[in-house]
Structure formats: structure tokens, C-alpha cells
Amino acid sequence: MSDVPAEFEELAERVQGPVFTPGSSGYDDERSGFQTAFRHRPAVIVGATGPDDVSAAVTFAAARGLPVAVQATGHGLSAAAQGEGVLISTARMTDVRIDPLNRTVRIAAGVRWEQVIKEAATHGLAPLNGSAPHVGAVAYTLGGGVGVLGRQFGYTADHVRSIDVVTADGALRQVTADSDPDLFWALRGGRDNFGIVTSLEVALVPLTRIYGGGLYFDADLVPEALATYLRWTTTVPEELTSSISLMRYPDLPPIPAPLKGRYTAHIRVAYTGDADSGKQLVEPLRAIGPRLIDSIDEMPYTASGSIYNDPAFPHAYYGNNVMLGEAGPPVAEAVLDLAGPTAKAPCIVDLRHLGGAFSRPPAVPSAIGSREGEYILRVLTPLAICDVDTARPVHERLYEAVRPWTVGRNLNFIYADEATPDQTGLVYSPEDLRRLAGIKAVHDPANLFRFNHNIVPAAAKV
Structure with missing residues (x-):
């Protein structure tokens, strides 16, 4: 209690979890997350241990008109609290x-x-x-x-x-x-x-097992791998979900030897059918040519994280996405020309195949939009080797080039520094955004929860 400023003593008394303020021991660790380029710096952080702590923190903030942010792992940071408000960390709530x-x-x-x-x-x-x-x-x-x-x-x-x-x-x-x-x-x-x-x-x-893994192709096969992949996705059953990533791997110790320093195409596959039919489905991809790595095989579902092998360590990155109604040769050409190995900013391009059950309305409707999207095109730039001002125009030129096929954006793949009203407007249809604003006005008329891809309460609109 002695380390908590007087203005937050009441909050510290109400919650079971720790309370941190700028300069206090543990404050920087508590506000840090997976995304290291953009971080919250609120007036106070509550390390919630359960729903009662969350309720107490929100009640305290609301009574004082303080905005509230929430963070668990910090992957989805969108708008950072800077010098104001209450950050509720839910990382301790792991039941x-x-x-x-x-x-x-x-x-x-x-x-x-x-x-x-x-x-x-x-x-x-x-x-x-x-x-x-x-x-x-x-x-x-x-x-x-x-x-x-x-x-x-x-x-x-x-x-x-x-x-x-x-x-x-x-x-x-x-x-x-x-x-x-x-x-x-x-x-x-x-x-x-x-x-x-x-x-x-x-x-x-x-489900206990899948047929899945990845195929890595060297730079000279990247154009053919991308073109083949996009044609192939129009033929596969719904039981097969896949994506392709284009990137240059750094020449660093953790990187597998066959990939170090190479620009590659990485096709990722997850199929719930039997291994024999999976092999037949994947054969057109293996026919592209020699693979640097071929890890596709039957595996327990507990190993499904190895399919993408996404980095698990915190790091700095900038990126966004668009959802595409189709992705034919013009899209492939734009990707390679504008975000390929010669781009002015290093780009990690990720094309994920949607369709199937993604496209069908669920039994209970939700605010998730753009279900007509057949692909998500996501572009990331690691900020350890490039700054945002250099990366942004490269990304924007690609998104402009694929505008004719763009049907929306995916909320989870819009990263920090891009949480603007324009971005939010691309996630939802105008009709859904109006409905969301009305519901926001009922449950959060003061826009207490605004450190996010913010939906402005209807009553607050001019």
C-alpha cells in the first residue's frame, strides 16, 4: 500500500491483485506484452486476479471518468493508453x-x-x-x-x-x-x-489428430509456389485449411539451417481427413519443385502449433490486412512486385484461405463481417530492421493495388498504430456499425472502453 499514490489507495484497497503506477516496481513488466513497439503507459495498472477485481477497477474508473484498457498477452494491442486511465491486466486469470x-x-x-x-x-x-x-x-x-x-x-x-x-x-x-x-x-x-x-x-x-505441416520453397520457386497455391485453393475441400507466407528469414542461430538468409514461400496445411487422402490433396504443391523443408505428415492435434511455427518471443512489428473476394494472377503479381524481396521495406506477406464455413452465417448471428472474403492478405514488417514511416507506404501501395478485390478487414489482424475510425469502418458494414454504436450507447455511453478499435456510442456522434 505504501508504494501506491494517495489517489489510488482506495483502488488498491478494493482489489485482491497488485496495483502499479509509473515508477513503481513491476510497472514496466506489467504493462509489457508480446507487441513491444507500442506499449500502454497508463496512470495505474490493476493486476486482476478474478472478476471481482475487474469489477472493482471498472467501478473505480467510471466514478472518476477514467478510460479503461485491458490486456492479457499483449498480442492484440490496438490503441495504447498514454499517461491516463486504468489498465486492467488479466494475465493472472488462467482458469x-x-x-x-x-x-x-x-x-x-x-x-x-x-x-x-x-x-x-x-x-x-x-x-x-x-x-x-x-x-x-x-x-x-x-x-x-x-x-x-x-x-x-x-x-x-x-x-x-x-x-x-x-x-x-x-x-x-x-x-x-x-x-x-x-x-x-x-x-x-x-x-x-x-x-x-x-x-x-x-x-x-x-479431434485428436490432423494431417498437416509446411512446405518451404526457395526464392527461385516463390512465383510458381504462389501462383500454384492460389489455383490449388479453388479445388480443395472444406476439411483443408491452408495459407502461404512469403518472407526472408534472418541469418540467426534460432533459424533452421535450410532457411537462414533465404527468401522463401512457406505453404501451411491442416487437414482433418485421413493421411492417404491428405497426401493426394497436397501432391500438386509438392510438384512445384524441391522443398527446403517438407514437414507435412500426420500429427497429434497438440502439435498443431508447429504448422505455422509462429515466433513465441515478444518483438516489435507493424502491420495490417485486407480481406479479398478473390485472389487471382493480378493479386499475385501485386504481392511480388510491391511486397516481395525487392520492396523498399522488408515485408512478411501472409495469405490465408477462407471460404467454406467462414463464409456461412452462423446459427447465432454475430458482428463479424466480410464473410464473403475468400482470403486474408496480411502484411507485417519487423520494426527491429525497419521503421514505421518506411514500412507504411510500402504496405499502403499493396493495399491500394488490391483494392478492386477488397471486401473488408479482419479485426484481429489490424495491429497497433492503425486503430483509427477509418480502420474500424472497414471492419464492419455500415448497417452493423450503426447497430454496434447503438449497443455501445446502451452499455458504455461515456465511451469508457476506448483504447481499442473504437466504436463511438451513437449518442456521442455529431
Whole structure:
């Protein structure tokens, strides 16, 4: 208590978890997350240990008109609090409860997918996680959730059964499609605009193994790999979800020897069918030519994180995405010309195949838009070797080139420094954005939760 300034002593008394202020021991560690280029620097941080701490922190902030931000792993940082407001860290909230009979899991706000994958596997089940197991499960799901099995099962948010959320009045509510259909609709796709989710219940699928992995092709085969991949995606069944990444690997010790210093195409595959049919489906990709690495094989679902092998260490990056209705030769040409190995800024290009169940409306509607998108085109630049001002125009030229095929943006793949009203307007249809603004006006009229891809309350609009 002695380290807490007088203005926050009452807050420290109300919560069980630690309270940090600038300059105090642990403040910098608590505000740091996976994204290191942009970090929160709030007036005070609450290390919440459970829903009661979240409620107390929100109540304290609301009474004083202080804006509120939330962070679990820091992957999804969008708008950083700078010198004001309350940051609620949910990293200590890590409870996972599997219901094997109903094939569901209740996930607390700080849980990472790797924990759910491991615990679900003991019951012969699997979650609809994304490519990186170290990502926070709740924020990922509320933003939609583009999973490694998404073409077969759709967005992870489509499988949410109930949500526990603390709204701007400090009340903890359990929200379902029956209890509050408007808020349930808005939370699934509107993420942290309407409150701080303390836990959610989401369905699991009966699955223990997949046929999956990656194919890496050297620079001379990159154009053919990209063209072949895009043609191939128009032929595959929904049980197969895939993507392709183009990038130059650094010549550093952690990088596998065949990839060091090379510009490569990396095709990633996850297929829930049997291995024999999987081999037949993948054959056109292997026919592209020699592979630097070929890791596609049958694997336990617990190893699904190895398909993408996303970096698990915190680092600085800048990036964004567009969703495309189609991706033919003009898109491939634009990618290689504007974001390929000769681009003025180093680019990691990621094209993810959607369609299938991603495109179908779920049984319970949500605010996730652009379901007509067949691909997500995402571009990242590592900021350890390039600055934002150099990277931004390179990315923007590519997005402008593919504008004729663009149908929207994916919320989870818009990264920090890009949380603007224009970006938010590209995520939702005008009709959905109006509905979201109306729901925001009901549950957060003062826009307490605004350190995000902000949806402005309808009453506050001019």
C-alpha cells in the first residue's frame, strides 16, 4: 500500500491483485506484452486476479471518468493508453474448465490457447485455436478467430455459448443469445468495446489428430509456389485449411539451417481427413519443385502449433490486412512486385484461405463481417530492421493495388498504430456499425472502453 499514490489507495484497497503506477516496481513488466513497439503507459495498472477485481477497477474508473484498457498477452494491442486511465491486466486469470460431456470449455480472460489445447486433448477434444498457441484465447475469439481448422468449422466466435463480462457500470453479467441477444451479438466481433470479458464458454470439437505441416520453397520457386497455391485453393475441400507466407528469414542461430538468409514461400496445411487422402490433396504443391523443408505428415492435434511455427518471443512489428473476394494472377503479381524481396521495406506477406464455413452465417448471428472474403492478405514488417514511416507506404501501395478485390478487414489482424475510425469502418458494414454504436450507447455511453478499435456510442456522434 505504501508504494501506491494517495489517489489510488482506495483502488488498491478494493482489489485482491497488485496495483502499479509509473515508477513503481513491476510497472514496466506489467504493462509489457508480446507487441513491444507500442506499449500502454497508463496512470495505474490493476493486476486482476478474478472478476471481482475487474469489477472493482471498472467501478473505480467510471466514478472518476477514467478510460479503461485491458490486456492479457499483449498480442492484440490496438490503441495504447498514454499517461491516463486504468489498465486492467488479466494475465493472472488462467482458469480452464473442460466439460467433456457437452464438449465445451470455459476459459478465463488470461488463458492462452496452448493451455486449452493441452487440457482438451486429455478428453479427445480440440479447441478452434489460431496458428499461434501462445495467443490469448479470449481476445482472439472475441475478434472472430481465424483458426487452423476454420474452413471446416468457421470462426471461433461462432462457437461461443456464453460470455461473462463486466460492463461500464461495474456489473458482472453472464450474456447468452437468450439473455441479451444484442450484447451477445456485439461482443462477438466488437471485442472490448462493450466491457471486459472475464471468461467465456466455447465449444470444442472431437479431434485428436490432423494431417498437416509446411512446405518451404526457395526464392527461385516463390512465383510458381504462389501462383500454384492460389489455383490449388479453388479445388480443395472444406476439411483443408491452408495459407502461404512469403518472407526472408534472418541469418540467426534460432533459424533452421535450410532457411537462414533465404527468401522463401512457406505453404501451411491442416487437414482433418485421413493421411492417404491428405497426401493426394497436397501432391500438386509438392510438384512445384524441391522443398527446403517438407514437414507435412500426420500429427497429434497438440502439435498443431508447429504448422505455422509462429515466433513465441515478444518483438516489435507493424502491420495490417485486407480481406479479398478473390485472389487471382493480378493479386499475385501485386504481392511480388510491391511486397516481395525487392520492396523498399522488408515485408512478411501472409495469405490465408477462407471460404467454406467462414463464409456461412452462423446459427447465432454475430458482428463479424466480410464473410464473403475468400482470403486474408496480411502484411507485417519487423520494426527491429525497419521503421514505421518506411514500412507504411510500402504496405499502403499493396493495399491500394488490391483494392478492386477488397471486401473488408479482419479485426484481429489490424495491429497497433492503425486503430483509427477509418480502420474500424472497414471492419464492419455500415448497417452493423450503426447497430454496434447503438449497443455501445446502451452499455458504455461515456465511451469508457476506448483504447481499442473504437466504436463511438451513437449518442456521442455529431
